[in-house]
Amino acid sequence: MTAPVIGVLALQGDVREHLAVLRDQGAQAVTVRRPEELAAVDGLVVPGGESTTMANLASRFGLLQPLREAVAGGLPTYGSCAGMIMLADTVLDAPAGQQTIGGLDVTVRRNAFGRQVDSFETEVEVAGVPGGPVHAVFIRAPWVEEVGPGVEVLGRVVGGAADGKIVAVRQGHLVATSFHPELTGDPRVHAMFVELVRAARARGLGSDGATAGADSEGRASRE
């Protein structure tokens, strides 16, 4: 099978770093700025950056509605930091009227780790990522305050002031982390996501779903 095509939403934020890791993991990584580009991908990464700016740009580029439809329609999507906020259904400490893509049944709090310390690093054990904890870099990061019934908690902070806070989640085709694995040189979170995209495509979801055979198995496995 050809390499899965994974788009990185390239309106704002650390786009290049994600493209590089995805390519290293065997994906065909492309930038997404227009609805036509979005329609051509098997999976999507929403990078870190500034969620309010990203949402405003998405709206201005006519991408917000197509993004909402794609994510609701089953497009495998991974959001990192601001990307997690963009995927969340509910955002606390957001400016009035902040828009998101939504789809992930979680409540996140923006800039949750405190105003004194903008960033910190720690080790986080992430379910589905073998080989020991991931070195997690948090930069004005959100955490997850509540998860809906369909959301699996993949990782929590252990120790310190943020002990127990949820920082990695999965809901079917959606994955989100508060931290930035694209900045550490450790490709394992991206590797997990690329696998998820490959599996979804093999089941007949994604851009070439029709040719991959959207049979009863494909429908049953739609998460």
Ligand SMILES: NC(=O)CC[C@H](N)C(=O)O
């Ligand atoms: N590193 C980041 O992505 C920071 C997220 C940013 N604080 C926001 O609210 O969007």
